[in-house]
Amino acid sequence: MSDKKLLDLLKKTGNPEFLGELFSRYTHLVFGLCLKYLKNEEKSKDTVIDIYEKLQNEIGKHDVDNFKSWLYVVTKNYCLMELRKAKKNGTLYVGNEFEMDHFMENKAELHPIDKEVSVNTDKALLDCIEKLKEQQKRSIKLFYFENKCYREIAEIEKEEEKKIKSRIQNGKRNLKICMEKKNDQ
Amino acid sequence: MTNKKLHTNTENFRRYLKNEMTRKERNAFEKEIQRDPFAREALEGFESVGGINFENDLQQINERISPKQKRSKTTYWAAAASILLIITAGVIWMQLSDQFKSAEVAENKIIEKNETLTEKDEVQDNLIEEPFVDKTNEEQAKIAVNENQQNRIKEGKGLPEKEISDEKSTAKSIQEEIKPVSPMLEETIAQTEKKLNVESVIEAPQKSSPIQVRGASRADKNWVDGVAFNNQQKKELSTSDSNVAKELRVTNETMREETMIDTGRQVGRKVTTNLVQKIKKDKKAQPLIGMEAYEKYLDEEAILPGDYNKNKVRVKIKFTITEAGHTINFKNLNNANTFVFELATEIINEGPKWQAEISNGKMINSEKLLRITFQKK
Numbered sequence: 278m279s280d281k282k283l284l285d286l287l288k289k290t291g292n293p294e295f296l297g298e299l300f301s302r303y304t305h306l307v308f309g310l311c312l313k314y315l316k317n318e319e320k321s322k323d324t325v326i327d328i329y330e331k332l333q334n335e336i337g338k339h340d341v342d343n344f345k346s347w348l349y350v351v352t353k354n355y356c357l358m359e360l361r362k363a364k365k366n367g368t369l370y371v372g373n374e375f376e377m378d379h380f381m382e383n384k385a386e387l388h389p390i391d392k393e394v395s396v397n398t399d400k401a402l403l404d405c406i407e408k409l410k411e412q413q414k415r416s417i418k419l420f421y422f423e424n425k426c427y428r429e430i431a432e433i434e435k436e437e438e439k440k441i442k443s444r445i446q447n448g449k450r451n452l453k454i455c456m457e458k459k460n461d462q
Numbered sequence: 463m464t465n466k467k468l469h470t471n472t473e474n475f476r477r478y479l480k481n482e483m484t485r486k487e488r489n490a491f492e493k494e495i496q497r498d499p500f501a502r503e504a505l506e507g508f509e510s511v512g513g514i515n516f517e518n519d520l521q522q523i524n525e526r527i528s529p530k531q532k533r534s535k536t537t538y539w540a541a542a543a544s545i546l547l548i549i550t551a552g553v554i555w556m557q558l559s560d561q562f563k564s565a566e567v568a569e570n571k572i573i574e575k576n577e578t579l580t581e582k583d584e585v586q587d588n589l590i591e592e593p594f595v596d597k598t599n600e601e602q603a604k605i606a607v608n609e610n611q612q613n614r615i616k617e618g619k620g621l622p623e624k625e626i627s628d629e630k631s632t633a634k635s636i637q638e639e640i641k642p643v644s645p646m647l648e649e650t651i652a653q654t655e656k657k658l659n660v661e662s663v664i665e666a667p668q669k670s671s672p673i674q675v676r677g678a679s680r681a682d683k684n685w686v687d688g689v690a691f692n693n694q695q696k697k698e699l700s701t702s703d704s705n706v707a708k709e710l711r712v713t714n715e716t717m718r719e720e721t722m723i724d725t726g727r728q729v730g731r732k733v734t735t736n737l738v739q740k741i742k743k744d745k746k747a748q749p750l751i752g753m754e755a756y757e758k759y760l761d762e763e764a765i766l767p768g769d770y771n772k773n774k775v776r777v778k779i780k781f782t783i784t785e786a787g788h789t790i791n792f793k794n795l796n797n798a799n800t801f802v803f804e805l806a807t808e809i810i811n812e813g814p815k816w817q818a819e820i821s822n823g824k825m826i827n828s829e830k831l832l833r834i835t836f837q838k839k
Contacts, residue, residue, distance in 0.1 A: 297527065297528060300527065301527075302471070304472070304520060304523055304524060304527075305504065305520055306470070306500050306501055306504040307504075308504070308507075308520065308523060309475075309503070309504025309506075309507035309508050310500070310504050310507055311507065312504075312508060312510065312511045313503050313504070313506050313507030316510070316511055317511075318513075318514060321507075321511075322519060322522065322523055325523050325527075329527045345500065348500075349499070353503075353800075357800070387497055388497075391496055391497045420489070420492070420493075421493075424486065424489045424490075425485075425489060426486075426488035426489040426492055427488070427492055428485065428488065429485055429489075439811060440811060440812060443808045443809075443811035443812035445496075446808045446812075447763065447808050447809060447812050450765075450767070450808075453767060454765060454768065454839075457768040457769070461768070
């Protein structure tokens with residue numbers, strides 16, 4: 278059953294089992310995200326439970342269209358609030374949950390290179406790839422065109438896997454900037 | 463560019479983290495991760511915190527949040543079974559401890575008996591020498607009643623017959639005392655005896671030849687002409703006359719100084735990754751390309767996307783530079799927007815490598831604070 282169907286059933290019936298089923302599909306993502314921000318296994322496990330309980334109270338208050346996106350925002354904000362409590366600093370929000378669920382659903386555009394674009398048709402993308410720094414260009418090509426995994430690219434480039442990941446991320450960011458400029462022209 | 467998609471579900475996450483995927487599968491999974499910021503950040507979380515038991519942790523979480531009755535019932539049964547098990551274990555433990563106590567009481571009685579008998583010389587020698595050596599009752603009886611001692615008693619104008627018979631009866635009573643000793647007590651006694659023997663060895667002064675070092679071990683600063691002093695134990699270690707070889711070891715995370723020792727001569731080498739470096743004087747951590755060039759790199763890379771809602775954002779970022787020159791533990795000191803902070807992290811991670819701080823001739827971890835200004839171009 279799709280997420281959308283489960284969400285509809287949950288809205289209609291209010292049966293917590295549907296929420297449980299939805300949540301169980303993404304528990305590993307919620308847990309991983311908590312680990313990223315809280316850096317503590319036990320604390321992260323507890324936070325996952327807290328987030329689930331929060332969902333039970335909040336799901337009825339929001340008009341959620343995309344459960345996964347909404348869950349991402351809720352989890353991230355919850356973790357950042359936990360960090361704020363620990364540090365007693367200013368709040369750092371990803372965004373208002375109401376805004377973000379619609380934003381994520383409607384505006385979440387894939388990066389041009391992440392779309393299934395034909396190599397032959399997207400000339401602008403190819404041009405921008407050629408304008409990248411040499412190392413970024415090589416990594417992007419190996420990953421997207423030659424379907425090499427981070428590990429293989431790390432072996433070829435004689436770099437650490439972590440560095441290759443960063444290089445691809447930065448390369449994508451530079452590609453996006455380049456594509457935006459081309460669109461503006 | 464088209465490739466088979468690999469969903470970022472639990473099973474694929476597990477396989478990716480446990481290196482169970484083929485390289486093609488890894489590429490497909492990584493591409494999905496690139497498309498999915500939720501999955502990407504989650505994967506970063508799993509990779510940043512070591513020692514996670516993925517399956518166990520998720521199972522625990524799922525069990526805690528499951529609303530289904532079936533699982534609740536199972537939980538109740540499991541709880542009941544656990545309580546029963548604990549009670550059973552407790553009862554068994556109490557019984558065992560009772561047995562130990564009774565064994566101790568029996569032992570104390572025997573010891574007391576021995577003490578009273580030591581007043582009588584003839585019997586005393588036998589008892590002190592080998593109190594519980596033999597396990598069989600017959601042998602114990604022999605200890606208690608020694609023929610030579612009996613003769614001495616008879617000749618030695620010592621004890622009257624009455625006393626001899628008393629001693630015999632005493633010996634017999636000892637035998638009787640010893641008789642009902644359980645195998646468990648015998649084991650306890652044997653262990654106690656072993657302890658006594660061990661302690662006496664430990665207490666003996668270490669005047670024998672120094673302990674020979676075999677195999678590879680790490681040398682510290684106190685190597686002098688082939689003789690090493692271990693600061694913690696204050697014992698003298700020495701190389702044997704035969705071959706003592708030590709290996710150079712370099713770990714992924716840290717560099718260690720190792721001393722290469724050949725037969726008859728000592729060679730010191732300092733190793734960092736694949737390079738041989740001389741120890742330098744104290745120096746703060748800095749980029750290998752120099753700080754000026756690094757700042758230029760940052761200026762070039764710190765660009766905000768065109769659709770970002772601000773023209774300029776400053777990030778105050780603190781991170782650790784390890785002994786190996788890796789950059790880890792990034793902290794957002796001025797609470798900059800998460801998106802920009804993560805950009806800054808990526809730029810530093812991808813950027814030129816750092817030279818670790820040198821202190822007292824050793825490379826150490828250190829922290830660095832950078833202010834990066836992101837702008838639109």
